[in-house]
Amino acid sequence: MVAGQDDVFWTMTLFYFYSLDGIYRILKPRSWIVLTVGLLLSLLSLTLHDQLTVKGILVLLVLYILAARISMIVTQREEMRQLYDQLRGEYRSVKRLNLAAERDARLEERTKIARDIHDSVGHRLTALIMKLEMLSIQRKTEDYTELKRMATESLEETRQAVRALNIEENEGIATVVHLIRKLEAESHIMVQFTVKQGVLSASLSNDKSVALYRVIQEALTNAMRHAQTREVRVTLGKSATGAIAFEIENSLHKATSFKEGFGISMMRKRVGELGGSLEVIQTNNKFVVSGMIPSEG
Known part of the structure; x- marks a missing residue:
């Protein structure tokens, strides 16, 4: 190839790879197709200009292999980055689920405590108040006011303790x-x-x-x-x-x-x-x- 032909060859080669770079950024998943089409177009162009030589073919093939290798590396890194982002998202999701499970476990335990208080202490105090009411009717000579007051206050304190657990009945x-x-x-x-x-x-x-x-x-x-x-x-x-x-x-x-x-x-x-x-x-x-x-x- 003479000097003028070399200038045309390298100009077309640079144009080819700069064009590929722009196309590659848009069509990353199909980069190998872009590279192959670009190589064929370059060979066709050189043939039409009667500048196709063994040296030119070898240079284009070397550049094609290098570009393909770089594309493969970039694609692998992109896949690794996507995999990392996916794993990080799953980790955050699992962490949120774990926190929710811990919160549910605490809520369940508080609910159990509240139910135990309500079903045992609360009902026994209610029954005690009703029995005191009955005794006050049967034994009118005795005053059960103080006992009823204490039982009523204890029942109210029990209810407040249950409400403090923030558990719905x-x-x-x-x-x-x-x-x-x-x-x-x-x-x-x-x-x-x-x-x-x-x-x-x-x-x-x-x-x-x-x-x-x-x-x-x-x-x-x-x-x-x-x-x-x-x-x-x-x-x-x-x-x-x-x-x-x-x-x-x-x-x-x-x-x-x-x-x-x-x-x-x-x-x-x-x-x-x-x-x-x-x-x-x-x-x-x-x-x-x-x-x-x-x-x-």
Whole structure:
């Protein structure tokens, strides 16, 4: 090749590789195709200009091999970088899952502690208060006010301890039934439960579940205080609107005077705030607390 031909050859070669560099940055995954097409175009161009020589072919092949090797190295590094980013992302994901699992484990343990406190200490204190109410009725000559005050304060402190754990109470009618059954066993009264169709599957929020339980608990306390029998009938059903209807009834052998106390008044207010209603009816032979609490749907 003469000097003029060398200038054309190297000019075309440089143009070829600069062009390849730009194309390669756009089409990295197909770099080998770009290099091969570029090589063929370069050979074709040299052939058309009648400048194709053995030396030129060898130079182009060497440059092609070097470019291919560099492309392979760059591709491998790119794949390694992507793999590293993927592993780092998976590590972060696993770390987040691990932290979430630890948080769930702590929450589960706190929930268990809260349930143990609520089911053991809380219910025993409630039963104690009801027994003291019964004793104050049976033995009117003795004053149980201080004992009732201490038991009530202890119960409130227990509830505050449970709330301090930031654990929500269980929801649903099934839990209410379980709690009332436990209260029945501890207070030695006979509760005749009637749970009508569709009630157990009803959805109640935490506040409504607790309100329903407190209403029944207060009604049972009133039954122990004023009734001449230890049998109470509790009925849970569903109204036409889907609300949870409740009725707590106990028999009276003789008419007695009744004045609505603070407990019933507070329960009526609490149920009313949740969109429900509560009423108390007393006749010559029975005492009834009834009402409804809207369900969640």
